[in-house]
Amino acid sequence: MRGNKAFLLFEMIAALFVLSVASTIVFSALLTSARKVREFDNTVTARIIAENQLAKLEHSVREGIPTTAGEEIPIASPMGERLRDFEGWGRIEEFRPSVRRVEVVVNWKERRGMKSVKLRSLVAR
Secondary structure, three states, X not given: OHHHHHHHHHHHHHHHHHHHHHHHHHHHHHHHHHHHHHHHHHHHHHHHHHHHHHHHHHHHHHOOOOOOOOOOEEEOOOOHHHHXXXXXXXXXXXXXXXXXXXXXXXXXXXXXXEEEEEEEEEEEO
């Protein structure tokens, strides 16, 4: 009788150990997945901001709005609190006669350092 109780206790300890290892693995996978989703969301958000800013700068080139060539134009986050972590700049440079290069960079801080999205376009005037 005593041998069965000891064996049952050993089985319960082994089962708890296996359960704790499995739950640690599942929790780690969920945490990694959540981080990747957040990183992807930040990348998509930065890309949308960059595309919008690029379109604004392209429009100003097409309309002939005077800008200082080569100077970095700061980009403010368009939606305030939600996008306060995103910052960047745009630049318009002479590429060839009557062709301008428009470049936009949006930066944000991730857990592992700074990330950025850079978009470029050529615009004929």
